[in-house]
Amino acid sequence: MNNELLYEVNGGIAVITINRPQRRNALNKNVRQCFFELWNRFEEDETAKVAILTGAGEHFCAGMDLLEAASTELRIPPKDFIAVLGDNVEVSKPVIAAVQGYAFAGGWLLAQMCDLCVADETARFAITEAKVGRGVPWAAPAIHMIPQRILLEVTMTGDSLTGERAYNLGMVNILAPKGQVLNAALELAKRIMQNAPLTVKAAKKMVRISTELGRSEALLESKKIFESVYNSDDALEGPRAFREKRKPEWKGR
Numbered sequence: 001m002n003n004e005l006l007y008e009v010n011g012g013i014a015v016i017t018i019n020r021p022q023r024r025n026a027l028n029k030n031v032r033q034c035f036f037e038l039w040n041r042f043e044e045d046e047t048a049k050v051a052i053l054t055g056a057g058e059h060f061c062a063g064m065d066l067l068e069a070a071s072t073e074l075r076i077p078p079k080d081f082i083a084v085l086g087d088n089v090e091v092s093k094p095v096i097a098a099v100q101g102y103a104f105a106g107g108w109l110l111a112q113m114c115d116l117c118v119a120d121e122t123a124r125f126a127i128t129e130a131k132v133g134r135g136v137p138w139a140a141p142a143i144h145m146i147p148q149r150i151l152l153e154v155t156m157t158g159d160s161l162t163g164e165r166a167y168n169l170g171m172v173n174i175l176a177p178k179g180q181v182l183n184a185a186l187e188l189a190k191r192i193m194q195n196a197p198l199t200v201k202a203a204k205k206m207v208r209i210s211t212e213l214g215r216s217e218a219l220l221e222s223k224k225i226f227e228s229v230y231n232s233d234d235a236l237e238g239p240r241a242f243r244e245k246r247k248p249e250w251k252g253r
């Protein structure tokens with residue numbers, strides 16, 4: 001993409017790196033705009049099955065670049081201010097956040113929008129907008145990830161959650177030792193890639209829609225979501241491979 005936002009695919013895994021370590025990977029205009037192109041690139045890239053989003057250096061992302069924001073006197077951000085998965089950008093494939101150090105404000109948003117989150121022992125998650133007088137409407141989906149009173153705590157105080165506390169609350173899937181977050185995320189991505197891609201995509205869609213609908217309606221919609229999975233070649237290949245005691249050869253159709 002450019003030297004501030006890197007995209008590399010190896011073994012079916014796309015690693016997306018915010019590369020502004022001197023600014024703790026703060027989100028400037030260039031990075032925000034390039035994210036739109038990058039997520040579309042990942043979605044259309046047939047060689048990439050899973051994406052990992054991370055930051056260069058010691059931090060994941062410290063949020064919006066406040067030096068830039070101060071000079072532009074930004075008030076209400078426009079809808080295309082930043083690419084948000086499931087909001088103004090659609091990606092059907094799995095995305096994993098690999099968090100070390102700060103995931104503050106916009107950094108929390110980036111971790112929140114990913115399907116899964118791996119963090120190491122240095123990780124700190126915070127919604128710091130109350131400290132600088134900014135708004136946090138984007139934090140509404142966090143109510144499906146952490147309890148109500150914890151969300152009130154972090155939005156009203158601006159204080160951070162440690163990686164361990166975020167893990168205990170269920171916001172983080174895997175807590176890795178310091179310096180091992182990317183390796184842990186890669187291992188998680190490889191585990192996902194062993195499975196039928198159509199089922200994985202449908203599971204992502206099912207969970208998302210289930211957060212928006214009531215029980216009965218979510219069940220009905222989920223049956224529609226998985227209909228194409230049941231009718232796929234992979235749905236026959238899985239049981240066949242089990243019978244023949246071999247690894248399935250997934251075709252994604």
